[in-house]
Amino acid sequence: MDNPDDNIFTKLPDLPQTGIDDLDIEVDQARQSFDRAAAEYDQHTWLQQEIGSRLLERLEVLNPQPQVIVDMGCGTGLHSLELKKRYPKAEVIGIDFSNEMLGVARQRNRWHRKVKYLQADMAVTNLADASVDMIFSNFSLQWVTDLRQLFNEWRRILKPGGLLLFSTLGPETLTELRSAWAEVDGDTHVNPFVDIKGIGDTLLACGFDETVADAEMVTLTYSSVHLLMRELKGMGAHNVNRQRRHTLTGVSRIRKMCQAYTEFCLPDGRFPASWEVIYATAWQPDDGQPIRSGEGEEASFSVAHLLSNRRPKK
Numbered sequence: 001m002d003n004p005d006d007n008i009f010t011k012l013p014d015l016p017q018t019g020i021d022d023l024d025i026e027v028d029q030a031r032q033s034f035d036r037a038a039a040e041y042d043q044h045t046w047l048q049q050e051i052g053s054r055l056l057e058r059l060e061v062l063n064p065q066p067q068v069i070v071d072m073g074c075g076t077g078l079h080s081l082e083l084k085k086r087y088p089k090a091e092v093i094g095i096d097f098s099n100e101m102l103g104v105a106r107q108r109n110r111w112h113r114k115v116k117y118l119q120a121d122m123a124v125t126n127l128a129d130a131s132v133d134m135i136f137s138n139f140s141l142q143w144v145t146d147l148r149q150l151f152n153e154w155r156r157i158l159k160p161g162g163l164l165l166f167s168t169l170g171p172e173t174l175t176e177l178r179s180a181w182a183e184v185d186g187d188t189h190v191n192p193f194v195d196i197k198g199i200g201d202t203l204l205a206c207g208f209d210e211t212v213a214d215a216e217m218v219t220l221t222y223s224s225v226h227l228l229m230r231e232l233k234g235m236g237a238h239n240v241n242r243q244r245r246h247t248l249t250g251v252s253r254i255r256k257m258c259q260a261y262t263e264f265c266l267p268d269g270r271f272p273a274s275w276e277v278i279y280a281t282a283w284q285p286d287d288g289q290p291i292r293s294g295e296g297e298e299a300s301f302s303v304a305h306l307l308s309n310r311r312p313k314k
């Protein structure tokens with residue numbers, strides 16, 4: 001494992017949970033799903049790659065000048081390398097909770113060692129306070145159980161004036177699949193997603209400035225429902241909701257779901273799958289702006305800020 005510079009990383013205790021449970025998912029199960037999918041992941045993630053490219057395009061308008069960039073939930077490292085190409089003088093760090101995904105990223109990065117990689121929870125990064133100029137995250141927030149803890153962590157590590165830029169999935173994602181399974185049983189078969197209002201409200205509650213969020217619907221089509229299910233498995237998008245059925249799904253129930261899915265069949269015989277993509281940008285405010293939690297508000301100042309304002313002794 002690459003060891004990033006000591007001035008960027010520091011050992012920190014685990015942050016406490018804040019009580020917001022946005023996504024009732026089993027994180028260990030999600031990590032295992034991505035570990036299993038890592039070797040062939042890039043073959044099944046056209047959508048993630050396309051949305052990541054659209055996210056990168058937004059940097060042309062935002063025009064940040066970062067020295068330290070973190071790719072949160074970097075997966076196999078495709079966008080980490082793109083960030084390094086866009087900002088060749090910047091230090092780029094990729095963080096992911098899947099060791100197998102990071103293995104693929106390091107292999108892709110093996111010749112030039114342009115990007116440093118770290119296995120960590122995005123909400124407990126071990127990065128130093130106010131050490132990052134820009135956080136980029138593509139299709140990763142849906143695997144976080146506590147958005148407020150995550151955004152508070154990102155506020156902690158961003159420098160004043162730092163940029164947060166991410167994409168994630170909204171609740172209208174895979175509505176066809178959700179509806180088809182509802183015809184079979186009352187179990188949870190599709191992971192839940194936080195809506196755009198919940199994301200925006202949480203960013204504001206955590207004290208970010210100039211928060212902007214927008215969404216678009218993207219529809220992919222498949223020749224069969226089985227192909228859609230295979231693609232979902234290939235991208236590591238297993239159902240890891242705690243309320244899911246914990247037994248094997250029988251062939252008869254899958255057949256019933258596929259039959260129910262025919263309601264959405266298009267005139268050309270293909271089957272649609274809708275994805276609600278949410279984009280958001282926000283800026284780290286100046287030192288002293290509060291981070292809000294269930295216990296009240298806590299203002300934070302960087303060490304550099306405190307030293308610069310300390311009066312010399314007489």
